[in-house]
Amino acid sequence: MNQPSNNPGERQYLRFTRLNRLLHATMIVCFLSLALTGMTLKFSYTGWASILSHLFGGYESAGYIHRFAATVMVGVFITHLVDLVRRKRREHSSWKNMLAGPDTMLPTRKDAADVRDSLRWFLGMGPRPQYGRWTYWEKFDYFAVFWGMVVIGSTGFTLWFPETFTLLLPGWMINVAAIIHSDEALLATGFIFTVHFFNTHLRPEKFPMDMVIFTGMMPVEELKVDKPAEYEKQVAEGTLEENLAEPYPPIVIRGIRIFAWTALGIGFSIVVWILYAMVFAYR
Amino acid sequence: MLTERTQSVLINRGRQYGLLAILVFVGVLPASVRAQAAAECLTCHENRDLQGTRRGKTIRVFVDQKKFAASVHGSLDCVACHADLAGKEMPHDEDLAPVVCGTCHEKVAAEQASSLHGKAARRGDALAPRCPDCHGSHGVLRARDPRSPVAPMQVPYLCGKCHKEGAPVQSQRAIHADHILENYSESIHGEGLLRKGLVVSATCASCHTAHAMLPHTDPASSIARRNIAATCTQCHAQIEMVHRKVIKGELWEREAHVLPACVDCHQPHKARKVFYDQGMADKDCLRCHARPEIVSSKNGRSLYVAQELLGTSRHVRTACSQCHAGVNVAKARPCETITQPVDCASCHAEVAQQYTGSMHGKLVERQDPNAPTCIECHGTHAVLGKHQPQSATFSINVPKLCARCHRAGQKAAVRYTGDQLNIVEHYNESIHGRGLTKSGLTVTAMCTNCHTAHGVLPRKDPRSSINPANVPATCGTCHHGIEEQFRKSVHADSIGAKGKQLPVCDDCHSAHTIRRADEEGFKLTIMNQCGRCHEQIAKTYFDTYHGKVSQLGYTKTAKCYDCHGAHDILPVTDIRSHLSRENVVATCQKCHPGANRRFAGYLTHATHHDPDKYPLLFWTFWGMTGLLVGTFAVSGLHTLLWLPRAIQMRRQRNRLSAPPPTQTTAEASAQDDEPTQQ
Numbered sequence: 001m002n003q004p005s006n007n008p009g010e011r012q013y014l015r016f017t018r019l020n021r022l023l024h025a026t027m028i029v030c031f032l033s034l035a036l037t038g039m040t041l042k043f044s045y046t047g048w049a050s051i052l053s054h055l056f057g058g059y060e061s062a063g064y065i066h067r068f069a070a071t072v073m074v075g076v077f078i079t080h081l082v083d084l085v086r087r088k089r090r091e092h093s094s095w096k097n098m099l100a101g102p103d104t105m106l107p108t109r110k111d112a113a114d115v116r117d118s119l120r121w122f123l124g125m126g127p128r129p130q131y132g133r134w135t136y137w138e139k140f141d142y143f144a145v146f147w148g149m150v151v152i153g154s155t156g157f158t159l160w161f162p163e164t165f166t167l168l169l170p171g172w173m174i175n176v177a178a179i180i181h182s183d184e185a186l187l188a189t190g191f192i193f194t195v196h197f198f199n200t201h202l203r204p205e206k207f208p209m210d211m212v213i214f215t216g217m218m219p220v221e222e223l224k225v226d227k228p229a230e231y232e233k234q235v236a237e238g239t240l241e242e243n244l245a246e247p248y249p250p251i252v253i254r255g256i257r258i259f260a261w262t263a264l265g266i267g268f269s270i271v272v273w274i275l276y277a278m279v280f281a282y283r
Numbered sequence: 284m285l286t287e288r289t290q291s292v293l294i295n296r297g298r299q300y301g302l303l304a305i306l307v308f309v310g311v312l313p314a315s316v317r318a319q320a321a322a323e324c325l326t327c328h329e330n331r332d333l334q335g336t337r338r339g340k341t342i343r344v345f346v347d348q349k350k351f352a353a354s355v356h357g358s359l360d361c362v363a364c365h366a367d368l369a370g371k372e373m374p375h376d377e378d379l380a381p382v383v384c385g386t387c388h389e390k391v392a393a394e395q396a397s398s399l400h401g402k403a404a405r406r407g408d409a410l411a412p413r414c415p416d417c418h419g420s421h422g423v424l425r426a427r428d429p430r431s432p433v434a435p436m437q438v439p440y441l442c443g444k445c446h447k448e449g450a451p452v453q454s455q456r457a458i459h460a461d462h463i464l465e466n467y468s469e470s471i472h473g474e475g476l477l478r479k480g481l482v483v484s485a486t487c488a489s490c491h492t493a494h495a496m497l498p499h500t501d502p503a504s505s506i507a508r509r510n511i512a513a514t515c516t517q518c519h520a521q522i523e524m525v526h527r528k529v530i531k532g533e534l535w536e537r538e539a540h541v542l543p544a545c546v547d548c549h550q551p552h553k554a555r556k557v558f559y560d561q562g563m564a565d566k567d568c569l570r571c572h573a574r575p576e577i578v579s580s581k582n583g584r585s586l587y588v589a590q591e592l593l594g595t596s597r598h599v600r601t602a603c604s605q606c607h608a609g610v611n612v613a614k615a616r617p618c619e620t621i622t623q624p625v626d627c628a629s630c631h632a633e634v635a636q637q638y639t640g641s642m643h644g645k646l647v648e649r650q651d652p653n654a655p656t657c658i659e660c661h662g663t664h665a666v667l668g669k670h671q672p673q674s675a676t677f678s679i680n681v682p683k684l685c686a687r688c689h690r691a692g693q694k695a696a697v698r699y700t701g702d703q704l705n706i707v708e709h710y711n712e713s714i715h716g717r718g719l720t721k722s723g724l725t726v727t728a729m730c731t732n733c734h735t736a737h738g739v740l741p742r743k744d745p746r747s748s749i750n751p752a753n754v755p756a757t758c759g760t761c762h763h764g765i766e767e768q769f770r771k772s773v774h775a776d777s778i779g780a781k782g783k784q785l786p787v788c789d790d791c792h793s794a795h796t797i798r799r800a801d802e803e804g805f806k807l808t809i810m811n812q813c814g815r816c817h818e819q820i821a822k823t824y825f826d827t828y829h830g831k832v833s834q835l836g837y838t839k840t841a842k843c844y845d846c847h848g849a850h851d852i853l854p855v856t857d858i859r860s861h862l863s864r865e866n867v868v869a870t871c872q873k874c875h876p877g878a879n880r881r882f883a884g885y886l887t888h889a890t891h892h893d894p895d896k897y898p899l900l901f902w903t904f905w906g907m908t909g910l911l912v913g914t915f916a917v918s919g920l921h922t923l924l925w926l927p928r929a930i931q932m933r934r935q936r937n938r939l940s941a942p943p944p945t946q947t948t949a950e951a952s953a954q955d956d957e958p959t960q961q
Binding site: 041121137159164169170178180207 | 825827828830831832834835836837839840875876877878879881882883884885886889891897899900903904907908910911914915918919921922924925926927928929930932933936
């Protein structure tokens with residue numbers, strides 16, 4: 001919105017593919033649905049949980065929403081994995097090239113250096129590191145989803161089909177699964193709605209909202225400042241021009257903005273409710 | 284006196300004289316002669332087929348030697364009775380003269396001769412009974428011998444041969460009473476004799492005498508109006524003492540002509556079904572009291588008696604003077620001798636005794652102005668039965684009746700200090716109240732079903748029907764099946780923990796706000812009811828999925844009673860418990876059809892706060908919490924450290940993008956506005 005030289009009609013750097021953006025948007029809807037319906041159960045002893053549960057049409061329908069969203073979320077996860085395979089075939093000759101290449105999501109030696117240099121920068125002991133295409137905190141967020149999918153997903157399925165799972169597991173594992181599921185969910189929601197939101201929305205230089213995950217585009221000027229290493233690389237390889245695209249018309253931007261703000265609002269509300277439940281009504 | 288004269292004609296006396304005569308007679312005769320004489324007759328008469336003639340009719344003249352020998356007359360010569368054969372050659376002439384029992388039984392015979400039976404016999408009435416018709420002939424036995432037809436147990440059947448409905452005597456002779464045997468057998472006398480085998484119970488002969496029965500119109504009859512009291516007091520010797528509320532002791536005999544006789548109230552043959560001849564003096568009373576303007580000279584209250592109310596009342600057949608006791612018919616105003624108020628106890632003694640012991644009765648005793656007396660609930664002259672819909676004591680009207688004093692703010696409610704408030708409103712909304720008032724279900728529990736009608740006592744009183752010890756039995760009068768289950772459960776005082784306050788019905792269901800057990804509201808509150816005693820276990824329940832869903836206000840999940848049972852709760856160690864090893868899987872399967880043995884291992888009351896009981900859950904929880912805290916600590920610190928630099932970057936960028944001279948003013952102002960908005 002207030003990015004420098006965000007002039008209408010000026011071509012912007014395309015950072016995210018359309019599929020990635022679609023998956024992220026779908027994930028937002030699923031995640032919020034899961035968080036809202038799940039938290040009503042976790043904090044059932046609070047008034048807001050009861051009201052929320054009734055808004056969802058009762059715990060039964062809330063349960064259906066929760067499981068439906070969970071299924072879609074798994075679909076999102078699988079789609080992303082399939083996309084990775086397709087991308088490897090299309091753009092990289094081998095997994096090694098893809099995972100060890102410059103745009104890898106895996107942590108690299110540079111990331112370790114970036115962490116160190118970032119801390120120096122924070123403390124005024126050095127310049128801002130030359131962040132590349134994926135910063136270390138972006139990589140952390142990315143793998144947090146993998147961790148969460150495995151931990152919350154597996155325990156969730158255990159709770160969904162306890163009769164089947166107890167054919168193999170002892171009954172008390174259901175209790176353990178419930179604790180892991182709910183506490184990991186608390187971690188996920190807490191992390192997403194605070195740290196992740198800060199990184200993308202509340203960071204003063206991005207405030208109030210970084211639209212790149214929705215539009216997929218960022219002004220070249222911003223790229224230059226934010227991810228200098230990426231910019232340098234694009235310029236050096238001469239690929240910057242082919243990665244530029246026409247920005248969306250303002251009406252689309254507005255629609256996206258409304259969606260994003262809604263999601264943000266719900267996220268913050270959940271944080272407030274959780275804090276209220278933990279601080280004032282904990283048991 | 285009158286009594287002695289009547290007594291002299293009674294059966295017992297007659298029988299005694301007769302026996303005495305026989306004994307004297309037997310003692311005089313030498314044994315050898317007697318034996319020979321009887322044996323002589325029996326040489327012919329022991330033949331079963333021997334026949335003779337009597338007044339032109341062929342009859343069997345067989346004499347059963349055994350029966351005769353066993354009879355009271357077994358030691359007599361045949362000629363002692365068949366006197367016309369004395370000194371005759373054998374075989375003797377036929378067509379003997381009838382045996383005259385009176386030869387020996389003089390007194391009895393005289394009584395019999397003057398009785399209805401005797402007179403009929405003299406008239407030549409073919410239906411008239413003669414001695415052998417009742418006593419038999421050669422086999423006469425003592426009345427006290429149970430085989431005798433005149434033994435007390437046999438008397439109603441003996442008399443009934445002629446006096447039962449449809450018998451020639453009953454239909455062809457002037458017998459005024461009907462259904463004598465049926466009525467007798469249902470009366471307290473008949474019941475005592477025939478059902479309970481009480482041989483001292485009054486039989487026909489006890490009242491009518493054995494031999495001197497006379498119509499009640501005959502002044503000499505034992506059932507003549509003047510003699511009835513004497514007849515009844517043979518057995519009911521102290522009856523005047525217990526009837527002193529109706530009549531002053533000695534009056535019955537002294538003034539038998541003015542007082543009601545026993546049978547005026549206790550109908551003959553139907554004794555027990557008390558029946559009072561109506562209108563004995565009511566007309567006299569109503570001469571004054573039917574006038575609407577009549578008032579008491581003492582306090583001016585109206586003494587008017589509305590006849591139309593009296594006519595439909597339960598006491599329609601009760602005479603005024605029976606309730607307003609103490610009248611003196613000798614006075615011009617018989618009521619001027621009345622000194623006591625109406626005492627319902629004179630007839631309703633049992634109820635009155637219960638009432639006296641009740642809270643209401645005690646208030647009366649203390650002369651409390653608020654005390655409800657009989658008339659408070661039952662009314663006065665218009666008193667109706669509790670099965671009459673117009674009655675204030677009809678089940679549907681009872682809550683309204685009690686509410687007159689027990690509604691919040693009324694005189695009974697204001698003195699009450701317990702925890703049951705707004706009982707009338709609560710009751711009306713309860714399942715019982717709605718059943719009664721909305722559905723008109725008269726068998727629904729209302730006030731008196733639980734509190735009793737006349738024995739109302741506070742809960743603390745151990746005799747009270749609503750004392751915790753008695754509540755299961757009280758509720759069990761209707762909910763019997765539930766009571767049976769409850770009595771076998773861990774909450775029953777015979778089974779449950781000793782010395783602990785165990786719950787009874789109302790602890791879970793409440794007293795006046797009882798709801799349907801399948802109502803959502805009830806299902807949700809019941810968990811809190813369990814939690815009042817099982818505090819810890821209820822709390823941990825709310826830590827699990829079942830509890831959390833319930834807490835959200837939904838009932839389609841397992842609640843206490845779904846697993847533990849409702850009324851048949853037993854410790855899980857009990858094999859019959861729903862949660863015993865044998866039953867727990869089936870219990871889970873009620874909701875989870877695929878449940879298996881391992882599934883039942885789910886910890887339904889697990890908490891992650893107890894490291895001793897649930898170490899795995901405890902450490903899982905703290906492991907997860909550690910992860911959470913660690914993640915937030917690292918990322919939070921990272922963010923906080925980043926924040927100053929990020930702000931710095933923003934300022935720098937704003938400076939860099941300060942409007943160059945080529946930019947339009949509109950754009951410039953838009954960019955300048957942004958930071959101030961934040």
